[in-house]
Amino acid sequence: MNHPLEIAPYQTLKDYALLAKLAKEQSIICIVDYACRGIELPLRDVSQTGYQKYKHNEHFQIGVRGMGYVNAFSEKDFIACCEMKNVEFIVPMDKLEGVENE
DSSP states (O other), rough: OOTSSOOOOOOOOOHHHHHHHHTTTSEEEHHHHHEEEEEEEEEEEEEEEEEEEETEEEEEEETTTTTTEEEESSHHHHHHHHHHTOOOOOOOGGGGGGGOOO
């Protein structure tokens, strides 16, 4: 039985190296887990990536409405944070060719 707070399953990916690559090009829609006191199962939020580069410094982020779920200053750390937060993402239509869905 589904819980009313569970998001229905969607066709998403967890290829975080691909997400990092796409995030450098445009903002990507993501679904991310977060905890809430008093609720046993993880809640999920729809969010988006952000990416900035200044000289040799990178900043990857995933957030929405001022809530930052992922903040990382290298691709390696970004991938680790995505794994920890169980991030899933939707591939933009113009990038679907050659991408295998999970």
